Amino acid sequence: MNIEQQVKQTLFKIKLGKKKKILVALSGGKDSTVVCYLLKKFGYDVEGIHIDLGMGKYSEKCLVAIKELCEDLGIKLHVYDIKKEMGSSMCYIRSSVQSRKSLKNCAICGVIKKWILNKHGRKLNADYIVTGHHLDDEAQTFLLNILKGSPELNSNSGVISKNISDKKFIPRIKPLFYILEEDIRKYSLKKKLPVVYEKCPCAIDSYRIQIRDFMKKLSDKDKKKLMKNAEKVTERVGILKEVVNYCSVCGEPSRGKICRMCELLKK
Ligand code: AMP
Ligand code: ZN
Numbered sequence: 001m002n003i004e005q006q007v008k009q010t011l012f013k014i015k016l017g018k019k020k021k022i023l024v025a026l027s028g029g030k031d032s033t034v035v036c037y038l039l040k041k042f043g044y045d046v047e048g049i050h051i052d053l054g055m056g057k058y059s060e061k062c063l064v065a066i067k068e069l070c071e072d073l074g075i076k077l078h079v080y081d082i083k084k085e086m087g088s089s090m091c092y093i094r095s096s097v098q099s100r101k102s103l104k105n106c107a108i109c110g111v112i113k114k115w116i117l118n119k120h121g122r123k124l125n126a127d128y129i130v131t132g133h134h135l136d137d138e139a140q141t142f143l144l145n146i147l148k149g150s151p152e153l154n155s156n157s158g159v160i161s162k163n164i165s166d167k168k169f170i171p172r173i174k175p176l177f178y179i180l181e182e183d184i185r186k187y188s189l190k191k192k193l194p195v196v197y198e199k200c201p202c203a204i205d206s207y208r209i210q211i212r213d214f215m216k217k218l219s220d221k222d223k224k225k226l227m228k229n230a231e232k233v234t235e236r237v238g239i240l241k242e243v244v245n246y247c248s249v250c251g252e253p254s255r256g257k258i259c260r261m262c263e264l265l266k267k
Contacts (some may be wrong), residue, residue, distance in 0.1 A: 003187050007038050007175050014160050016128070018043055020034070023126035023170075025117055026050045026077075028196040030061025030188040031132025033069055035175050037193055039071045039130065047076040047124070051116055053109075054082050054089030061196050068194040078124060079117055091202065097264050106206040108264060115261035119252060133174040135168065136181040139223050140211045142230045147211070155228055155240045166244040169253045178227070180220055209251045 001009070016022075024036040024049045039046045050066050053059050063079070070077040083089050088096075094108050121129050138157060145153045156163045161172045172205035176184060188195050203209065215223065246252070258266070 002040065003179055003183055005035075006178055007035075008042060010175055010178060011039075011042070014173065020045065020127040021125060022046045022128050022130055022173075023049050023078075023117075023121050023124060024130045025132075026066045026115075027132070028065045030185055030193070030195045030197065031134055031176060031181070033065070033132075033193050033195050034184050034188050035130055035132045035190075036069065037073065037191065038175065040075060046073075046130075047078065047126075049080065049117065049129075050076045050112055050126070052079055052081045052083075053091075055091055055201065058129060058196075058198070058201050061198075062063075065194040065196050072194070078120070080120055082112075082116075093265075094202070097156065100267070101264070103264075104206040105202045105204060109202070111260045111264055115250075115252060115259065116162075118168075118170055122168065126170055128173050129170050130173045130175060131165050132176060132184075134176040134179050134181050134184055135223060135227055136212070136215065138174070138177060138230075139218075139226050140208055140215060143211055143215070144147060144208060146206075150236075152240055154230060155234050155237050157234055161202070162239045164218055164244055164253065165241075166253050168246070168251075171245065178224075180223065181240065182220070189207065 011092045022039060022044055024032060024039065024046055026032045026036060028050070036046060036048060048066065048070050050063065052063055066077065082093075086093065090109060090112070093112065097103060097108050102134055117129050142157060145151055159174055162210060218226070242255060244253050245255070245257060247254040247262055248257050249262040250259060252259050252261070254260070256263075
């Protein structure tokens with residue numbers, strides 16, 4: 001099966017309706033670009049959302065590529081400018097968090113992006129948020145959760161988020177869940193999509209990167225096998241339904257009294 005057939009099958013399995021409003025989180029990289037291209041090709045009602053992280057030349061290049069993609073596909077693009085909305089660039093926010101908390105770059109960025117996507121997705125009346133996460137990402141997360149002592153979090157693993165159901169939480173979909181990163185790269189090149197291939201300049205020194213390097217030693221077959229087994233675990237353990245609170249600072253859905261975003265920004 002080629003990548004198009006595989007993604008179609010994945011979307012069919014979760015019964016994603018063509019009338020639903022889907023917001024694709026576009027980073028400018030190959031994965032989210034390919035997923036956006038495919039959803040549009042399959043006739044879904046898609047719009048793009050990009051968080052401009054204000055990280056100099058890298059962010060500028062990403063925005064140019066995303067604008068080109070959305071123009072080519074004839075879809076609406078929403079840009080959330082972090083400098084304008086939050087007063088400073090991601091690099092600044094991150095170093096200010098790191099002066100108080102010992103957290104790695106990507107962990108901080110991930111929390112902030114998720115918070116923005118949910119909040120703004122809701123404002124835009126999106127039914128779903130789609131991201132470009134692929135099989136390699138998911139296999140890394142699976143191992144990370146085990147190594148960090150939170151194996152129960154793996155029960156959330158899957159094409160669609162299942163653990164939280166709340167009117168303020170927009171379900172997230174990962175149509176590339178079963179696709180290898182390398183196959184996505186090849187497809188983006190074949191289709192000559194506007195993609196920024198360089199890695200985020202701040203993606204350094206994270207535990208995930210160590211895991212990623214370790215996983216490069218695994219064969220494609222083993223990575224697929226790992227995720228098949230991960231699914232079996234989820235099926236056996238069942239979904240860990242989370243109690244949803246609303247953050248006492250920002251009002252967003254949260255596991256605890258205060259959400260992870262507000263926890264990070266707390267002085
Ligand atoms: P990453 O954690 O950078 O590998 O990104 C995972 C997914 O999050 C991407 O495939 C995108 O769908 C989404 N994403 C990452 N960065 C951004 C961004 N700056 N704006 C919007 N979505 C993003
Ligand atoms: Zn909050």
